[in-house]
Amino acid sequence: MTSRFLTELRLERIEKLLFRGVAVDPGWGRLYGGHVLGQALGAAQHTVPDGRPVHSCHSYFLRPGDVNVPVVYDVELIRDGRTMTTRRIAAIQNGKPILFMSASFQIDDGSADDPRFLEHQFPPMPDVPAPEDLVAESHHLKDYAHLIPAAVRERFLGNRPIKIRPVVFNHPLGFPPCDPIKHVWMRTTAEVPEDDQAFHLRTLAYASDLNLIPTALQPHGKSPWQKEIVCASVDHSIWFHKPAKIRLDKDWVLYSCDAPITSRGRGLARGQFFTRAGELVASTAQEGMLVRAENSMYRTEKQE
Numbered sequence: 482m483t484s485r486f487l488t489e490l491r492l493e494r495i496e497k498l499l500f501r502g503v504a505v506d507p508g509w510g511r512l513y514g515g516h517v518l519g520q521a522l523g524a525a526q527h528t529v530p531d532g533r534p535v536h537s538c539h540s541y542f543l544r545p546g547d548v549n550v551p552v553v554y555d556v557e558l559i560r561d562g563r564t565m566t567t568r569r570i571a572a573i574q575n576g577k578p579i580l581f582m583s584a585s586f587q588i589d590d591g592s593a594d595d596p597r598f599l600e601h602q603f604p605p606m607p608d609v610p611a612p613e614d615l616v617a618e619s620h621h622l623k624d625y626a627h628l629i630p631a632a633v634r635e636r637f638l639g640n641r642p643i644k645i646r647p648v649v650f651n652h653p654l655g656f657p658p659c660d661p662i663k664h665v666w667m668r669t670t671a672e673v674p675e676d677d678q679a680f681h682l683r684t685l686a687y688a689s690d691l692n693l694i695p696t697a698l699q700p701h702g703k704s705p706w707q708k709e710i711v712c713a714s715v716d717h718s719i720w721f722h723k724p725a726k727i728r729l730d731k732d733w734v735l736y737s738c739d740a741p742i743t744s745r746g747r748g749l750a751r752g753q754f755f756t757r758a759g760e761l762v763a764s765t766a767q768e769g770m771l772v773r774a775e776n777s778m779y780r781t782e783k784q785e
Contacts, residue, residue: 486642486671490519490683492527492554500524500554504547504574512546514714515690517572517580519683524554525568525584526679533566534724535682538584540717543577550574564588589725606759612666612733615646625653643688644668646733651699653706661740661750663696669730682721684729685763688736689719689752694769697740697748711774714767715747723762732757746772 492500502520507513522538529535546552552572559567565587572580619641648664667688673680694712698704705712721727734757740750752765 486669487673487680489516489642490523490680490687492520492523494527495553498528498556498558500527500556502552502554504549504551506548510548512548512552512579513690514542514546514717515687517542517546517552518582518690518717518719519687520552521554521570521572521580521582522584522686523679523683524556525570525582525586526683528556528558528568529566529586532590533586533588534678535584535721536587536724537720538582538686538718540580540582542580542714542716544574544579545713546572546579547574552579559583602761606735606755606761607664607737609648609664609735611757612646612668615648615666616650618645618647618650618665621647621650622653642670643691643729644670645691651695651704653704655704655707656702658702659699661696661699663692663699663738665692665736665738666733667691667729667736668733671730673728673730678724681727681729682724685721685727685754686719688729689754689763689765690714690717690767692736692738693740693750693752693765693767694748694771696738697743697750697769697771699740700743709773711770711772713770715769717767718765720764721762722764723760726756726760726762727754734762743771746770 489503489505492502495501504512505516518540521540522535526535552574555571555573557569559569565585568584570582570584571578644667646666669684673684694714695704698710703710735755736752737755738750738752740748742749747768748771749768753761754763755761
């Protein structure tokens with residue numbers, strides 16, 4: 482698992498500003514959005530001088546990713562300033578963009594504790610049970626193994642790149658409507674090289690696409706698993722507040738999500754990553770398409 486996960490997010494440099502990443506089929510016939518986010522961020526990182534970690538990235542998902550074709554990442558050098566660097570990245574398959582990302586990087590000169598910098602964090606980390614007191618999501622899902630489409634069953638029940646322990650587990654095929662709030666502890670199955678900070682940030686980008694859309698469906702008692710629900714990520718933003726403290730392979734990290742609104746076929750969800758010590762290290766926001774329809778990502782499985 483360790484080598485597979487690292488391989489999935491690593492890139493081949495084919496020109497100065499062109500990179501190629503492997504495509505991975507998660508089981509539902511299209512690329513997982515977090516996979517493309519992680520690779521796109523990685524492409525930008527390869528063009529930025531050392532000592533400038535990413536502090537934010539903003540992406541639009543344009544087309545479903547083809548699991549049978551490698552993804553080419555074309556990086557554009559927008560600005561190289563004294564303290565800030567900006568890149569724009571296009572993820573391309575079959576001659577068409579499937580994702581656009583803008584990423585900004587800030588120099589890390591070791592002055593994070595400079596008294597000139599104003600610091601606050603609000604609200605504090607939610608008071609939730611520790612991960613050791615919770616059951617793995619895969620353990621919950623074993624009770625519904627017969628309901629999981631065969632194409633994705635192993636992916637959900639086996640060794641996944643990200644281990645998840647939800648504070649509250651909702652039945653994937655229907656549950657009573659509840660508040661759009663979701664807390665899950667996350668940790669990578671793979672161990673990431675200690676000195677590869679850029680890869681640690683890429684890993685968080687990979688994990689950040691999990692649980693946001695499901696949170697927006699909770700007030701309706703629905704989940705992406707249900708055949709009448711069609712959902713897809715539209716855009717995705719990440720702010721890395723404390724890059725040096727992001728290590729999803731070192732210890733469990735709490736991903737706290739909420740969804741303030743669904744309207745006109747779209748749902749807005751937000752997330753915050755906290756270390757076990759309660760430090761807010763990254764924030765996310767995503768809007769996704771959420772509609773009732775006959776077709777879904779599992780329609781092919783149903784027809785078979």
